[in-house]
Amino acid sequence: GAGVSQSPSNKVTEKGKDVELRCDPISGHTALYWYRQRLGQGLEFLIYFQGNSAPDKSGLPSDRFSAERTGESVSTLTIQRTQQEDSAVYLCASSLIFADGYTFGSGTRLTVV
Amino acid sequence: AQSVTQLGSHVSVSEGALVLLRCNYSSSVPPYLFWYVQYPNQGLQLLLKYTTGATLVKGINGFEAEFKKSETSFHLTKPSAHMSDAAEYFCAVSPLYGNNRLAFGKGNQVVVIP
Numbered sequence: 001g002a003g004v005s006q007s008p009s010n011k012v013t014e015k016g017k018d019v020e021l022r023c024d025p026i027s028g029h030t031a032l033y034w035y036r037q038r039l040g041q042g043l044e045f046l047i048y049f050q051g052n053s054a055p056d057k058s059g060l061p062s063d064r065f066s067a068e069r070t071g072e073s074v075s076t077l078t079i080q081r082t083q084q085e086d087s088a089v090y091l092c093a094s095s096l097i098f099a100d101g102y103t104f105g106s107g108t109r110l111t112v113v
Numbered sequence: 114a115q116s117v118t119q120l121g122s123h124v125s126v127s128e129g130a131l132v133l134l135r136c137n138y139s140s141s142v143p144p145y146l147f148w149y150v151q152y153p154n155q156g157l158q159l160l161l162k163y164t165t166g167a168t169l170v171k172g173i174n175g176f177e178a179e180f181k182k183s184e185t186s187f188h189l190t191k192p193s194a195h196m197s198d199a200a201e202y203f204c205a206v207s208p209l210y211g212n213n214r215l216a217f218g219k220g221n222q223v224v225v226i227p
Binding site: 004040050056100102103104107 | 158213
């Protein structure tokens with residue numbers, strides 16, 4: 001596609017429920033990144049995919065968080081048993097050549113009530 | 114490991130005045146450097162980048178930044194602020210070799226005063 005697409009754009013969920021966040025990167029971009037942005041804070045790295053492999057999962061905050069990528073395309077970030085501190089904007093980005101920088105999606109705003 | 118420091122979470126500037134946003138980084142190797150802008154309810158958009166070559170780089174919307182290795186800085190400037198420049202600005206850094214992961218600063222929320 002023309003840009004990075006994320007869905008849903010907004011998600012309100014009850015504490016303890018599982019959520020899935022989706023990212024469609026730019027076609028052909030081999031690298032895909034997930035970041036979290038809490039209110040008033042910078043971007044927190046979560047995970048990085050090169051192709052379908054995740055060489056760097058170091059940013060996932062707990063074992064409730066997982067992510068996968070298939071077909072070197074779509075990625076899904078799953079948060080199990082959501083907690084209120086998971087409320088944030090989750091941003092996905094993709095790149096082909098790292099020196100060109102990332103292209104970001106518009107994010108998914110997750111609110112846990 | 115690399116890190117980025119952006120001082121002053123909120124920056125107020127009068128319309129027509131100079132915009133100056135400071136970014137300092139720590140990196141064990143020469144880095145790639147980026148500035149991104151985020152408008153309300155949108156993702157981040159690349160403003161400009163430094164990889165190699167000329168240390169003064171020009172970006173979109175009249176912004177520019179200068180890489181100063183001796184000062185480990187990459188400050189962002191615009192000579193004359195417009196109302197449309199009101200947004201959040203993030204500096205980011207990554208080493209030339211490594212995990213390709215960008216480390217972001219905490220951001221500067223720019224408010225333009227008419």
